[in-house]
Amino acid sequence: MDRITYISSSISGLSNADIEEIAAVSQRNNARSNLTGVLFHFKGLFYQILEGEPEALYQCLDRIKNDPRHTGLFVVKVEKGVLHRLYGDWGMKTIALERSKDPVVAPLRNLLDLVTRTYRTMEHYVPHEVLSGLQQGENPLDWELARQEKVVLFADIVGFSTLVEKMDLVELQALLNTFFSIASKAIKNTNGRISKLLGDGFMAYFPMEDCQQALASAVAIILELKSLREHSSSAFGRLVYCGIGISAGDLVEGNIGSSDKKDFTLLGDVVNSAARLQSHTRKKGFPILFDHRFRNCLNEQTKWSIKSLGTYQPKGKTQRLKIFTLEHPHLIFEVPPTKISQKLKIL
Ligand SMILES: Cc1cc2nc3c(=O)[nH]c(=O)nc-3n(C[C@H](O)[C@H](O)[C@H](O)COP(=O)(O)O)c2cc1C
Known part of the structure; x- marks a missing residue:
């Protein structure tokens, strides 16, 4: 199995109903293709982790990449050949972090914010090949x-x-x-x-x-x-x-x-x-x-x-x-x- 993690920015004006619709379609499709994971949404950002067999996973990623409801999709991590699911019990869960009152969520929100800003900044400074190597889970220093x-x-x-x-x-x-x-x-x-x-x-x-x-x-x-x-x-x-x-x-x-x-x-x-x-x-x-x-x-x-x-x-x-x-x-x-x-x- 492979696991991918990406961040993206939702287009402006995306309503809660739109996000619920994304969540419903994702749950339905992913259950069918045996993909599991989690989709966070907060402050106009999506952060999704998806895991499953490569063929279904990358087909799903292609559909997501072409979705006009978000832009600037950036794959942060690709893990190949993972043996165990992290989100097997969850199916495909969508979490709107803004709405959560859970105190544990605040540091998580900050962390996601930081990761997103770091990657968005790196895109401008780091050579394309190095970034895509990192995105594929490689270490460019070993090349x-x-x-x-x-x-x-x-x-x-x-x-x-x-x-x-x-x-x-x-x-x-x-x-x-x-x-x-x-x-x-x-x-x-x-x-x-x-x-x-x-x-x-x-x-x-x-x-x-x-x-x-x-x-x-x-x-x-x-x-x-x-x-x-x-x-x-x-x-x-x-x-x-x-x-x-x-x-x-x-x-x-x-x-x-x-x-x-x-x-x-x-x-x-x-x-x-x-x-x-x-x-x-x-x-x-x-x-x-x-x-x-x-x-x-x-x-x-x-x-x-x-x-x-x-x-x-x-x-x-x-x-x-x-x-x-x-x-x-x-x-x-x-x-x-x-x-x-x-x-x-x-x-
Ligand atoms: C941020 C984001 C995450 C998405 N995640 C998934 C997903 O995990 N699985 C999925 O099938 N579609 C997901 N979608 C929706 C797809 O882009 C696409 O609309 C959908 O797969 C089409 O399904 P359909 O052919 O059954 O209508 C996501 C869309 C967005 C904007």
Whole structure:
């Protein structure tokens, strides 16, 4: 048997009658599928533990995940191969903690509140792979490095040091948040993932088969920034540009760090090349640069017009990269990148 524990937030306006209806359906269905457990509800949160044979359990979880009466379902724990039911005698019980007068319930409520807040916070800081490992009951600290093939994309704001020097820091924070919101939406929409934020930039990755999508996300970021510049009421906002470097191929993914501080990250020549290409965008004067390894992933029918820019020898590398960009009237630096910092300096 398996046991899963999840938390979720009920949509606003869910009435007691709605919760009673969920409880009734759950009891009926779960008795039929031999699932047992408990469903707590309080302060707009659900906290459910469900146990039973895997097939019935995961089918039920899929139904629950698609239920529009709650959002943000987060599996906190998966226990596989459990031998005994914890809630065998209960069947499927629903407990509305708000309504309980039992003094034992108050600390339980606080504990659930704390667990929920901790997980909701962790979702924003902890890499996705680490969280999903924890959710599957694994210990990410035990993971070995894994060889993978991926598309890696680096992006970074042009002239950021000058922005830090010149801008009010609260305004700068707002500008960075806007940049990261644009980027994270574009990456999410194209099946990618942001691996980490790096001050004024980030590293993202995509499955190799989604290389067209990776390019689409780079284009979306550049076009969204163009629109941001056009609509910005601030002189700094009108000079926000970023450079994007993309490469693809073998890398390793895993824990790197000391015994007390670890990073779950990507490592390899592909990662370095993407980072170097990103900085090289300033010199070449095109906001998107990619190498031949990424070029080879894109099939010939790519809808973009690709322009070869010769070769580039990144610092510290022995091999030259063949580099490319996209030919498109809007995928340009309207101000030459070398002039952006100069312009920012005199604001
Ligand atoms: C927080 C929450 C917990 C739920 N728990 C269960 C459950 O344990 N078992 C179940 O069958 N349905 C549960 N549901 C309801 C399912 O999402 C779904 O509506 C139901 O299984 C459909 O059953 P039906 O096909 O018999 O109408 C839950 C819904 C919510 C919002």
